[in-house]
Amino acid sequence: MRRFGSKRQSAGASVSEPYQPGEDEILHMAHIVKDYRLGEENFRALDDVTLTVKKGEFLAVLGPSGSGKTTLMNIIGCLDVPTSGDYYLSGKPVKDQKEARLAQIRNKEIGFIFQSFYLLQKQTAYENVELPLIYANMPEKQRRERVEEMLEKVGLGDKMKNYPNQLSGGQQQRVAIARAIATNPTILLADEPTGALDQKTGAQVMELFHELNNEGRTIIMITHDSKIASHANRIVRILDGKLSEGRLEDA
Amino acid sequence: MRRLINTVRQSFRISVQNIITNKMRSFLTMLGIIIGVAAVIGLITLVQNATSSILGQFSELGAGTLSVSAPGTAMKSGLTDADLQTIMEVPGVRGVSPQVSGATAAVYDARVYENVSVTGRNELYFAYNDVIESGRGLNASEMNGSINVCIIDQDFLKNIFKGGEALGKRVRLNGAEYLVVGVQKKDNSIFAAYSDRSSLDGSVIIPYKNALTMSWSKNVTSLDIYVEDGVSNAEVEERLRETLDKIYNHTENAFQVMNMDSLMDTMNSVSSMLSTMLGGIAGIALVVGGIGIMNMMLVSVSERTKEIGLRKALGAEPSRIQTQFLLEAVILSVFGGMIGVGLGCLIAFVGARLMDTSFAISPSAIALGLGFSAAVGIIFGWAPARRASRLNPIDALRAE
Numbered sequence: 133m134r135r136f137g138s139k140r141q142s143a144g145a146s147v148s149e150p151y152q153p154g155e156d157e158i159l160h161m162a163h164i165v166k167d168y169r170l171g172e173e174n175f176r177a178l179d180d181v182t183l184t185v186k187k188g189e190f191l192a193v194l195g196p197s198g199s200g201k202t203t204l205m206n207i208i209g210c211l212d213v214p215t216s217g218d219y220y221l222s223g224k225p226v227k228d229q230k231e232a233r234l235a236q237i238r239n240k241e242i243g244f245i246f247q248s249f250y251l252l253q254k255q256t257a258y259e260n261v262e263l264p265l266i267y268a269n270m271p272e273k274q275r276r277e278r279v280e281e282m283l284e285k286v287g288l289g290d291k292m293k294n295y296p297n298q299l300s301g302g303q304q305q306r307v308a309i310a311r312a313i314a315t316n317p318t319i320l321l322a323d324e325p326t327g328a329l330d331q332k333t334g335a336q337v338m339e340l341f342h343e344l345n346n347e348g349r350t351i352i353m354i355t356h357d358s359k360i361a362s363h364a365n366r367i368v369r370i371l372d373g374k375l376s377e378g379r380l381e382d383a
Numbered sequence: 384m385r386r387l388i389n390t391v392r393q394s395f396r397i398s399v400q401n402i403i404t405n406k407m408r409s410f411l412t413m414l415g416i417i418i419g420v421a422a423v424i425g426l427i428t429l430v431q432n433a434t435s436s437i438l439g440q441f442s443e444l445g446a447g448t449l450s451v452s453a454p455g456t457a458m459k460s461g462l463t464d465a466d467l468q469t470i471m472e473v474p475g476v477r478g479v480s481p482q483v484s485g486a487t488a489a490v491y492d493a494r495v496y497e498n499v500s501v502t503g504r505n506e507l508y509f510a511y512n513d514v515i516e517s518g519r520g521l522n523a524s525e526m527n528g529s530i531n532v533c534i535i536d537q538d539f540l541k542n543i544f545k546g547g548e549a550l551g552k553r554v555r556l557n558g559a560e561y562l563v564v565g566v567q568k569k570d571n572s573i574f575a576a577y578s579d580r581s582s583l584d585g586s587v588i589i590p591y592k593n594a595l596t597m598s599w600s601k602n603v604t605s606l607d608i609y610v611e612d613g614v615s616n617a618e619v620e621e622r623l624r625e626t627l628d629k630i631y632n633h634t635e636n637a638f639q640v641m642n643m644d645s646l647m648d649t650m651n652s653v654s655s656m657l658s659t660m661l662g663g664i665a666g667i668a669l670v671v672g673g674i675g676i677m678n679m680m681l682v683s684v685s686e687r688t689k690e691i692g693l694r695k696a697l698g699a700e701p702s703r704i705q706t707q708f709l710l711e712a713v714i715l716s717v718f719g720g721m722i723g724v725g726l727g728c729l730i731a732f733v734g735a736r737l738m739d740t741s742f743a744i745s746p747s748a749i750a751l752g753l754g755f756s757a758a759v760g761i762i763f764g765w766a767p768a769r770r771a772s773r774l775n776p777i778d779a780l781r782a783e
Contacts, residue, residue: 235695250693250780264698266393267694267697267698271385
C-alpha cells in the first residue's frame with residue numbers, strides 16, 4: 133500500500149544548490165521522477181520533469197492518455213509525492229510531509245476542478261462550496277458570505293439551494309469552480325474541465341477560466357484536447373513522462 | 384474546539400441525511416441496538432419494579448418482625464402463657480402476638496356457612512398492624528378467653544352479611560355467640576393475591592384464647608414478635624433462639640424463627656442477581672447489534688470511497704474523516720438506543736400491568752441503555768472509521 137508522507141530519499145537527482153524562488157514563481161519542480169511498481173516491473177510515469185509556473189499564468193499541460201499527465205497533476209496537487217526530485221509550492225518545499233499537513237496544503241494552496249465535477253450528490257450547491265471552508269476552519273458567518281460571493285461570481289446566486297441532480301452539467305462544473313476558488317488558493321488545478329461537457333457549455337466554462345485568469349489567478353489545466361489547450365497562454369507537452377515546452381502555435 | 388464543534392455539527396447533518404436516504408438499511412442496522420437496549424431496559428426495569436413491589440409488601444408485613452413457629456416436642460407442645468411472658472421479657476422485644484389458625488362453621492340469620500377461617504390474635508396484633516377498616520380491634524381486657532368478640536373480613540361481610548351492617552351483630556361460631564366489633568380492610572398483600580380463598584365463606588379474628596379453646600389445643604404454636612425500634616432483628620433473633628432453646632431444653636427442631644429482614648436481604652440479592660443475569664443476556668443482543676453497525680459502516684465506507692477521496696482532496700485531514708465516520712456510527716447507535724429506551728419502557732410498563740406490580744422508570748436504566756449504545760457505536764465504529772481515514776486520496780477519487 134502506498135502511503136503519504138513516507139520518507140523517500142531523492143536518488144541522485146537532488147539539486148546541488150538550495151532553490152531560491154524567483155520573483156512571481158509560485159511553483160517550481162526540479163528533476164521530478166515518479167516510479168510505480170507494476171508487479172515485478174518498474175513503471176516510470178514521470179521522467180526528470182522540471183517545470184516552473186509564475187503567478188498569473190494560465191498553463192495547459194497537453195498530452196494523450198497514458199502520457200503521465202494525471203500523475204503530474206497528482207503531484208502538483210499534493211495528492212501524491214514524487215519518488216525523487218524537488219517540489220516547491222509558494223516557495224516552500226513539499227517533501228516528507230505527514231498526510232495531515234499535505235491535506236492542509238491542498239486546502240490552502242490548491243483548488244481542484246475535476247472532469248466529472250465530483251460534487252457531493254446529497255448536499256446542495258451551497259453546502260458543496262462550503263466544504264473546503266469548513267476544512268479551513270473559517271467561522272460560520274464569514275463562511276456564509278464567502279460561499280454566497282463565490283456562487284454569485286459563477287452566476288449561480290439563485291441556485292444555492294439546488295442539489296447537483298437539479299443542475300445542468302455546465303452549472304455543476306461552475307459549482308465545482310466556485311468550490312475550487314472558495315479558499316482563494318494559489319493554484320487552480322483543472323483536470324479535463326470540459327471533458328464531460330458539450331461544446332457550448334465547455335466554451336462557457338473556458339470563458340469563466342479566462343475571467344478568473346484576468347483577475348490574476350494562476351491556472352494549470354491538464355488536457356488531451358489541443359483546442360481546449362489553446363485557451364491557455366502557455367502550453368507544455370507531456371509524452372511518456374517527459375515534459376517539453378510547446379509553442380502556442382502548435383495548439 | 385471550534386473545529387471539533389464544526390466537525391460534530393457537519394457529521395451530525397451528514398449522518399441524519401444518510402439515515403434518511405437509506406431508511407430501510409439504517410432501520411435494520413439499528414434494529415439490533417433497539418432490541419438490545421429495549422431488552423436491557425425492559426428486563427431490568429421489570430425485575431426492579433417487581434422486586435420493589437414485593438419488598439414493599441414484605442416490609443408492610445414484617446419490618447421489625449420475627450416469626451416463630453414452635454410445634455414443640457413430644458414432652459411439651461407449643462408455648463404456654465408463662466413461655467410467652469418469658470419471651471416478652473427478652474431484651475429488644477416490644478411485643479408478642481400469638482397466632483392460632485383453624486376453621487369452623489358459622490351460623491347467621493338461621494343459615495349455616497361451613498367454611499369460615501378463624502384466626503386467634505391478641506391486642507398487640509392490632510396495635511402494630513393497620514388492618515381495621517371500621518369498628519375496632521381487640522382489647523387487652525378481652526384476652527382471658529371468656530369474652531366472645533370477633534373482627535370479620537371483607538369476604539365475611541359480603542358473603543354472610545350480604546354487604547349489610549355488621550358491627551354490633553352476633554354470629555354463632557362453633558356453637559358460641561360472638562359479637563362483631565370490627566371489620567378488616569381488604570387484604571391487598573401478594574400473599575392474599577396468591578392464596579386461593581374462593582372456597583371460603585369468610586374469615587374472622589377472635590381473641591387467641593378463644594381460638595385455642597375452639598381448636599382443642601392448650602398452647603400457642605405460632606407467634607409474631609415485634610422488635611423494638613433501633614434494635615437489629617438479628618440481635619433479637621439470637622436472644623430469642625437462646626430463650627426458646629431453654630424453654631425446649633435444647634431439643635432440636637422444636638422451633639423455627641423466621642427473620643423478615645434476612646428474608647428481604649435474600650430477596651434483594653436474588654433480584655440483583657436476576658437483574659445482572661438478564662442484563663447480561665440482553666447485553667449479548669447489544670453486541671450483535673454492534674456487529675450490525677460495524678457491517679453497515681464498512682459498507683458505507685466502501686460505498687463512499689469517492690466522497691472520502693474528494694473530502695481529502697479538498698483538505699480534510701485523516702483525523703477529521705475518522706471523527707466523521709466515528710460520529711456517524713455513534714449517532715446511528717445512540718438513535719437506535721433512544722428508540723430502544725422508549726420500547727424498553729413500554730415493555731416494562733405492559734409487564735408491570737400484566738404482573739400487577741408498580742411501574743417506575745429508573746433513570747439509571749435509561750442512562751445505562753444510552754451509555755451502552757454510545758459505547759457500542761464507538762467500539763464498533765472505530766475500525767471502519769480508521770479504514771476511511773487511511774484511504775489513499777488518489778485511489779479513492781478513482782474508485783467507482
